[in-house]
Amino acid sequence: MQAKPDAGLVVTGVRKRFGHVAVLDHVGFAAARGEFVTLLGPSGCGKTTLLRIVAGLERADAGRVTVDGRDLTGEPPHRRPVNTVFQSYALFPHLSVADNVAFGLRARRAAEGDVRRRVADALALLRIDELRARRPDELSGGQKQRVAVARALVNEPAVLLLDEPMSALDAQLRGDLQLELRRLQRRLGTTFVLVTHDQEEAMTVSDRIIVMDRGRIAQSGVPRAVYERPATRFVAAFLGAANLVAARRVDDHAVETVLGPLRVASAVTRDAPTIAIRPERIVVHAERPAANAVRATVREALFKGDHGQLFCDPGDLRVRIAARDDLAAGAQVWLELPAEHLQVLDD
Amino acid sequence: MTEPAIAFRGDLATPRSLRARALGLAAPALAWITVFLIAPLCLVLAVAFCGRGDYGQIEWRFTSANLARALGCAADGFSDVNLRIAARTLWLSAGTTAICLVLGFALSLVIATRRPALRALLLAAVMIPFGTNLVIRTYGWQLLLAGRGPLAPIAAALGLSEPGLALYPSPIAVWVGMVAALAPFAVAPLYAVVERLDWSLVEAARDLNAGRWRVLRHALLPQVAPGLTAAAVLTFIPALGMFVVSDLLGGAKHMLIGNLVQQQLARDWPYGAALGVWLIVATLAALVLARRGPDRARA
Numbered sequence: 001m002q003a004k005p006d007a008g009l010v011v012t013g014v015r016k017r018f019g020h021v022a023v024l025d026h027v028g029f030a031a032a033r034g035e036f037v038t039l040l041g042p043s044g045c046g047k048t049t050l051l052r053i054v055a056g057l058e059r060a061d062a063g064r065v066t067v068d069g070r071d072l073t074g075e076p077p078h079r080r081p082v083n084t085v086f087q088s089y090a091l092f093p094h095l096s097v098a099d100n101v102a103f104g105l106r107a108r109r110a111a112e113g114d115v116r117r118r119v120a121d122a123l124a125l126l127r128i129d130e131l132r133a134r135r136p137d138e139l140s141g142g143q144k145q146r147v148a149v150a151r152a153l154v155n156e157p158a159v160l161l162l163d164e165p166m167s168a169l170d171a172q173l174r175g176d177l178q179l180e181l182r183r184l185q186r187r188l189g190t191t192f193v194l195v196t197h198d199q200e201e202a203m204t205v206s207d208r209i210i211v212m213d214r215g216r217i218a219q220s221g222v223p224r225a226v227y228e229r230p231a232t233r234f235v236a237a238f239l240g241a242a243n244l245v246a247a248r249r250v251d252d253h254a255v256e257t258v259l260g261p262l263r264v265a266s267a268v269t270r271d272a273p274t275i276a277i278r279p280e281r282i283v284v285h286a287e288r289p290a291a292n293a294v295r296a297t298v299r300e301a302l303f304k305g306d307h308g309q310l311f312c313d314p315g316d317l318r319v320r321i322a323a324r325d326d327l328a329a330g331a332q333v334w335l336e337l338p339a340e341h342l343q344v345l346d347d
Numbered sequence: 348m349t350e351p352a353i354a355f356r357g358d359l360a361t362p363r364s365l366r367a368r369a370l371g372l373a374a375p376a377l378a379w380i381t382v383f384l385i386a387p388l389c390l391v392l393a394v395a396f397c398g399r400g401d402y403g404q405i406e407w408r409f410t411s412a413n414l415a416r417a418l419g420c421a422a423d424g425f426s427d428v429n430l431r432i433a434a435r436t437l438w439l440s441a442g443t444t445a446i447c448l449v450l451g452f453a454l455s456l457v458i459a460t461r462r463p464a465l466r467a468l469l470l471a472a473v474m475i476p477f478g479t480n481l482v483i484r485t486y487g488w489q490l491l492l493a494g495r496g497p498l499a500p501i502a503a504a505l506g507l508s509e510p511g512l513a514l515y516p517s518p519i520a521v522w523v524g525m526v527a528a529l530a531p532f533a534v535a536p537l538y539a540v541v542e543r544l545d546w547s548l549v550e551a552a553r554d555l556n557a558g559r560w561r562v563l564r565h566a567l568l569p570q571v572a573p574g575l576t577a578a579a580v581l582t583f584i585p586a587l588g589m590f591v592v593s594d595l596l597g598g599a600k601h602m603l604i605g606n607l608v609q610q611q612l613a614r615d616w617p618y619g620a621a622l623g624v625w626l627i628v629a630t631l632a633a634l635v636l637a638r639r640g641p642d643r644a645r646a
Contacts, residue, residue: 090551104555
């Protein structure tokens with residue numbers, strides 16, 4: 001889908017300090033109309049503050065927020081075409097589910113017939129019609145989350161902001177709701193911006209992931225690219241497990257490491273780069289492989305249910321293998337680190 | 348059916364024996380309440396049904412004349428003086444309560460959103476005057492409201508009074524004194540709820556297009572309602588019985604139920620006791636209303 005360049009959410013040059021701490025340091029990102037973008041990072045990286053600045057709940061020290069070309073920088077929350085699903089859901093405890101969902105429409109003084117019809121649609125969309133007369137304290141966590149999403153979506157925002165909406169739910173339910181959120185977003189074509197610290201959630205739901213680290217954007221891209229081609233040690237380690245190996249440049253496609261000499265597919269520009277490889281990309285062989293072979297000793301072998309995990313020396317390499325029991329501690333193996341999966345990091 | 352055993356301090360105790368122990372622990376407090384609260388109240392009730400001797404002393408014969416007279420139905424016909432005093436007292440108490448709630452809520456919001464160190468300081472500033480004797484505080488207001496006090500020129504400049512004239516005795520001075528005397532009663536319970544406010548509800552309301560009024564109505568008031576009820580009870584009930592403030596700041600014309608009772612206790616104990624009984628009835632009625640209010644709002 002090719003949209004106008006200013007369609008959707010555009011955030012530029014945002015700075016925010018709390019006292020002496022720079023929470024956001026010149027951060028910018030865009031979410032095209034209909035895109036599902038996730039701000040991913042550990043707690044304290046500034047992702048929630050950034051979301052609150054977009055919502056208008058926090059004022060940035062500098063920077064601009066526009067939606068579909070309209071500058072919202074100085075606008076209060078209730079004049080922004082943006083709605084939020086809060087981490088705690090923040091449902092009004094004295095109002096029924098239906099009245100909670102109707103809140104935004106009534107605040108804008110929509111006609112009561114219109115309110116009733118749209119509330120019914122929103123309740124149906126999230127399959128919570130039968131909860132309409134309940135109070136928030138009579139709902140489970142998952143139900144509250146649906147009500148919070150319905151309450152925001154019923155206003156037909158240009159951008160829906162979700163602040164860690166799954167963090168209070170158990171793993172099973174979280175998985176189900178992630179899928180449902182993804183399908184809902186696809187169906188409505190609304191721009192979603194999700195904040196989470198859960199990399200699996202980010203990869204499941206997003207069109208694009210923006211990884212944040214200490215108030216800056218570390219990397220941005222489609223989930224596969226960010227996972228397969230992490231730019232920094234932080235991104236490599238934060239998204240799933242990664243083996244990080246200190247290296248020395250030999251030539252454009254060769255490095256020397258504690259594992260021995262390795263060929264890499266991408267160009268080596270720095271003298272002492274760090275090389276990253278995912279545990280599942282390392283191949284275990286009984287015979288010496290043709291290239292990038294490492295003779296290793298299994299120090300520890302773990303059974304993880306659907307797969308197995310080895311810790312091998314040298315280099316304390318973490319290797320993901322199919323679940324099998326013929327590799328025990330002390331075994332000698334050949335490891336292959338395929339050149340195309342060795343990622344040369346920027347730092 | 349046998350009562351289930353409950354482990355209590357290593358012993359196995361039945362609920363019945365637990366209740367017995369609890370009663371034992373509560374006995375000193377119960378005795379205190381009985382001797383110093385229930386007994387005097389019974390005495391007041393008894394005296395209210397007694398006759399009056401020639402020198403105002405109590406005569407132990409039964410009559411309901413005092414209670415009738417307190418409502419204005421004296422032997423020589425109906426008088427609305429007491430009812431007018433009661434109406435004035437109710438109006439002043441209700442008004443004082445309303446002002447204290449608004450001030451207390453605003454003040455609690457201001458204090459609760461400060462830094463912790465400043466918070467403690469501001470709370471102390473609210474509570475310290477409260478530790479001073481009410482009579483002394485009210486005399487303090489006399490100084491402030493005096494013709495040569497700091498407030499008179501301001502009031503004169505605003506055209507509210509003549510230059511050089513004292514601002515008391517006057518009904519306004521009584522209102523000022525009442526609010527000053529009772530505001531801490533409102534701040535304490537309101538601060539307790541405001542400090543624990545869930546601000547995400549306020550943010551959610553603002554995010555959902557709510558203006559100031561809707562934020563107040565749906566995000567703040569439901570959360571602070573218990574505190575408001577407590578503050579209203581704690582302000583309104585002392586206000587009903589107040590007599591020091593109106594005595595010192597209101598002059599002879601501004602009589603409240605409290606003043607009336609106080610006067611009678613010098614010359615007509617049974618009549619004073621009868622007035623007191625009606626005041627207690629009014630107070631209990633106010634308490635019942637306050638307890639029912641939130642229940643109905645929730646239903």
